[in-house]
Amino acid sequence: MLAVDVHGLRKDYGEVKAVKGVEFSVEGGETFGFLGPNGAGKTTTIGMLCTLVRPTAGRASVAGYDVVREREHVRRSIGLVFQDPTLDNYLTAEQNLRFHAELYGVPRQVVKRRLRSVLELVGLADKAKAQVRSFSGGMKRRLEIARGLLHAPVVLFLDEPTIGLDPQTRRSIWEYIKSLKASEGTTIFMTTHYMDEAEYCDRIAIIDKGQVVAMGSPDELKASVAMDRVQIQTDSPAQAIEALREHFGLVAAVHEGNVTFSVAEGGEFVPKLFARFGELGIPVRSVGVSRPSLDDVFLSYTGTTIRDAEAGASNEWMRRVAARGMRR
Amino acid sequence: MASGAVHEARAVWVVLKREGIRFASDPLRAVVSVLQPLLFLFVLGSGLGSLVDFGHHLNLRTFLYPGAAAMSVLFTALFSAGSIVWDREFGFLREMLVAPVSRTSIVVGKCLGGALVASVQGVLMICISGLAGVPYDPALMFTVLGELLLLALTVTAFGMLVAAKIQQFQSFMAVTQMLVMPLFFLSGAMYPLSGLPAWLRALTRVDPLTYAVDPVRKAVFARLSAVPPALRARLVPGVTWDGWHVPVGVELGVVAAMAAAFVVVAALEFRRTG
Numbered sequence: 114m115l116a117v118d119v120h121g122l123r124k125d126y127g128e129v130k131a132v133k134g135v136e137f138s139v140e141g142g143e144t145f146g147f148l149g150p151n152g153a154g155k156t157t158t159i160g161m162l163c164t165l166v167r168p169t170a171g172r173a174s175v176a177g178y179d180v181v182r183e184r185e186h187v188r189r190s191i192g193l194v195f196q197d198p199t200l201d202n203y204l205t206a207e208q209n210l211r212f213h214a215e216l217y218g219v220p221r222q223v224v225k226r227r228l229r230s231v232l233e234l235v236g237l238a239d240k241a242k243a244q245v246r247s248f249s250g251g252m253k254r255r256l257e258i259a260r261g262l263l264h265a266p267v268v269l270f271l272d273e274p275t276i277g278l279d280p281q282t283r284r285s286i287w288e289y290i291k292s293l294k295a296s297e298g299t300t301i302f303m304t305t306h307y308m309d310e311a312e313y314c315d316r317i318a319i320i321d322k323g324q325v326v327a328m329g330s331p332d333e334l335k336a337s338v339a340m341d342r343v344q345i346q347t348d349s350p351a352q353a354i355e356a357l358r359e360h361f362g363l364v365a366a367v368h369e370g371n372v373t374f375s376v377a378e379g380g381e382f383v384p385k386l387f388a389r390f391g392e393l394g395i396p397v398r399s400v401g402v403s404r405p406s407l408d409d410v411f412l413s414y415t416g417t418t419i420r421d422a423e424a425g426a427s428n429e430w431m432r433r434v435a436a437r438g439m440r441r
Numbered sequence: 442m443a444s445g446a447v448h449e450a451r452a453v454w455v456v457l458k459r460e461g462i463r464f465a466s467d468p469l470r471a472v473v474s475v476l477q478p479l480l481f482l483f484v485l486g487s488g489l490g491s492l493v494d495f496g497h498h499l500n501l502r503t504f505l506y507p508g509a510a511a512m513s514v515l516f517t518a519l520f521s522a523g524s525i526v527w528d529r530e531f532g533f534l535r536e537m538l539v540a541p542v543s544r545t546s547i548v549v550g551k552c553l554g555g556a557l558v559a560s561v562q563g564v565l566m567i568c569i570s571g572l573a574g575v576p577y578d579p580a581l582m583f584t585v586l587g588e589l590l591l592l593a594l595t596v597t598a599f600g601m602l603v604a605a606k607i608q609q610f611q612s613f614m615a616v617t618q619m620l621v622m623p624l625f626f627l628s629g630a631m632y633p634l635s636g637l638p639a640w641l642r643a644l645t646r647v648d649p650l651t652y653a654v655d656p657v658r659k660a661v662f663a664r665l666s667a668v669p670p671a672l673r674a675r676l677v678p679g680v681t682w683d684g685w686h687v688p689v690g691v692e693l694g695v696v697a698a699m700a701a702a703f704v705v706v707a708a709l710e711f712r713r714t715g
Contacts, residue, residue, distance in 0.1 A: 165539060188541035199532040203466055204459070215455035216540035218448040 114177045116141045116268050116300035117162060122171035124157050131157040133323040134171065139300060139316075141267075144290075146314035147304040148407065154323040155304035156196075159272050162302070163193055176267040189217065192261030192269040192299075196276055198253050200245050206232070206256055207241040210263055217264040231259040235289055251282035258289065262299070269293075271303040275310065287313060308407045317407070321415040334410045341379030342409050343386075344371040346398040353395055360389055368418050371401075375413065379403075452542040453550040460521060460554025464561070474517045475565050482509040482573055495676075498667055503574035504676060507657035508630025510566040510589060511650065515625070517562045518593045519617045521555030522600020526613045538711075545708040548601060552704055555597030556590060563589035576664050584660045591696050592653040598703030605710035628654045635678035646680060649699055652692040655680055659689060 117139035124132040132154040139145040147155045160166035162175055164184045173180045176190035200209050207228065214224045232238045235255040245253060254274065261269055274290075275283040287310070293299055303314070311317050312331050319327040319334070327334060347353045353372045357363045365374035376382045379402040390397055403409075412418050464471065486502035493501050528534040537547050566589075567582050575581075600617065607613045627641075628650035637645065645651050655677075662668060662677045680687045 163539060165535075185541045188539060193539060195532075195535070197532045197535075199536040201459070201463075201528075201533050202531070203463055208459075208462065212455050212459060213536070213540075215451045216537065216542055218451065218541070 114141065115139065115174070116143065117145070117173070117175050117302060119158075119162070119173045120171055122158065122161060122173050123169045124154075124161060124166060125169045131323055132161070135320070135323075135325050137318050137325060137328060139268075139302060141300050142294070142298045143315045144294060144301040144303070144313060146311045146317040147302075147320055148306065148308075148311045148317050148411065149304075149320035150306055153320045155320055156272055158320070159270055159302070159304055163191060163270055164188055189264070190267040192264065192266035194254070194257045194261045194269070194271045194274055196273045198257065200253055200256060200260075202246040203244065205242050205244055206237060206248075209245060209256065210260055213260050213263055219264050227263055227265075231262050234262070234293065235259045236285070251278050251286075254278060254282075255286065255289070258286065262293065262297075265297070266299065268300045268302055271301065273304055273306070275305075275307070283310075308411075311407050319411055319414055321411075326414045327410065331407060334407065335405045338375070338405045338410050338413045340375040340377050340405065340409075341382075342373060342375055342403045342405065342412075343379050343382065344368075344373050344401045344403075345386075346371050346400075348396055348398070352393075353390070353397075356390065356393055356395055360393075361386075368412070373412075375409070449543060449546045452540075452546040453553065456537070456547055456550025457554040457557065460524075460551065460558055463524070464521075464558040470520070471517075471561065471565070474520070474562055475513050477516065478509040478513040478566065479569070481512060482506060486573070495672060499665070499672070500574040502572075503661065503665070504633075504658075505631065506570060506573040506575050507654050507661060508625070508628070509573075510563060510570075510585065510657060511592060511628070511630060511654050512625060513562040513566050514559045514589050514593045515596055515621060515650075517559040518555050518596035519600045519621070521558055522551070522597045522604050523610060523613045523617065525551060525601060525604045526607050526610045529608065530610060544711040548598075548704060548708040548711055551601060552594055552597045552700075552707075555600070556594040559593035559597065560586065560590045563593070575661055578664050581660055581664050585657050588653065588656050588660070588693065591693060591700065592650075595649070595653070595696050595700040595703065598700055598707055601707040602703050602710060605707060624648055624650045627651070629658075630654050633676045633678060634680060635675050646682065649696065651680060652687075652695040656689045656692050 115138045117137075119135055119137050122132060122135045123130070135154070135158055147158065149155055157166060161168045162173055162180060164180050164187050168181065175187045178186040178190065180187050201212070204212070210228050210231070211224070214228070219227065228241075229238065232241055235258055237252060237255055237259065240248070240252070245256065248256065258271075258274070271290075275286055278286070290301065291313070294301060303310075305311055314331065316328065316330050317334060318325045327337070329337070345353060350367050350372050354365045354367075357365045357372075357374060361376075363374045363376060365372050367373070383400055383402060386400075387397065408418050482502055482505055486500070486505045490501040495501075495504075525534065528537070538544070563586055567585060570582075570585075571577055603616055604613055607616065627644050627648040629645050630650070634642070634645055634651070634655070658677050659679065662673055665673075668676075680692065
């Protein structure tokens, strides 16, 4: 039985097509990631899988149950941790968990034991009787994860689980999630726009503008982009872009302030680049060559880096400059 | 996993319990909610009391008491219902909406919780009723408490209906304040329902709060043996529909029917949410 199975899932909000026909499946016990910028449709897709949002078209099943026709069964089988906190700040950690246990019908005999074990799992056992109001952001997120696990869900949905947290807390949350996977075999479905987090996944789907543009394991995706990324810092980006096109036949654009392009064997290319640029009189302040990362995968499949996709219009101008140069 | 009905009952219970915990953790709220009715009862009551002289050792405060008790219940119940808007703003509502329980159970739990919490206010008002000249008669106290509980349930359910449509807590408070004053003024809490001009009499009959205040006043006055029948008839004429004197049972029936209707519609509204 597939933990999550999605076919042609769509969501329209009036004129806006948030999700445009998404198709994928997740095996039991997998850690599956949805990678993409904000506004790509990640949260909407998760919303549909969690029965919070009604799909416009398509079908999806979670833990073997249809998300539209068997909503109650889906809800019983999933745990949710969202970006926005959904704890009651005026209750204690234990009271929040008990509330959850009652709503999810956790059998009375096991509640106490489960409560203790999830709190231990996330390292909050000593804070059971403390009011959530006194917790830090990281502690609240950990408590939400504990709560999401309390009823032993088949699939745990994490929407940007470590957003807004400091690196140390992010690391420890991921330790908990990994140990969870090892001990319970829970399927984890997460969305993120952090590249390093996406590396933890068994498989990733890259989503941009409401569609899945690539899917595979992190290594598979990186291998599909068999080129190095080269970034140049220069005072005349438009000139550099033009020169790259004319002399090397390379398509370059400005990403995150640097003239960026992909080329095979980047290390060998750079000396040739300097030689030619030196002749042309184009000053290069610095250069960087990197092996493909998931950011490059994103770049190659969508034409933008995640950060740029989020920055949105600011780079449009640069891109149009580059494009104009190429049309000549 | 617990079976259907038991599971729903557990859900109702835990939502109810949460209302109780929240109320208990905020004693200031209870104090503030009882302050306004007390102000109304003792300041207005004593102040205006000099203008009104019933004679026969009957105080204006005693007359105003049912309205004051209803007022305390009104505010608390609305605040309880409004807390669901708070929950929506602060995300906790989503935790409830995504759980495998029917929305009806959540609404019922909230209404019962709000009603119970508002009844605590009622108890407070009953405790100080002696100061308003109301006799401490156990049967009377139970009757009044029961009637206030029913009112609390109705108002909480009504509040939930309003809350289902509203996104921000401030808007909720604004809307309910706008409604509460007219409802209160038209309920006969401050004046007898006899000798009113036709238009006012018609409005009082349409006001749901009238059917909650009148039984309490009737119950209180039934225990005031010192009041002569003529005065009692003038001060507590009851509600009449086209000449038919509406008995207490029917008045309470009206309130109960409204409670049921509000709960049902609120549940339907919440089923459609998110």
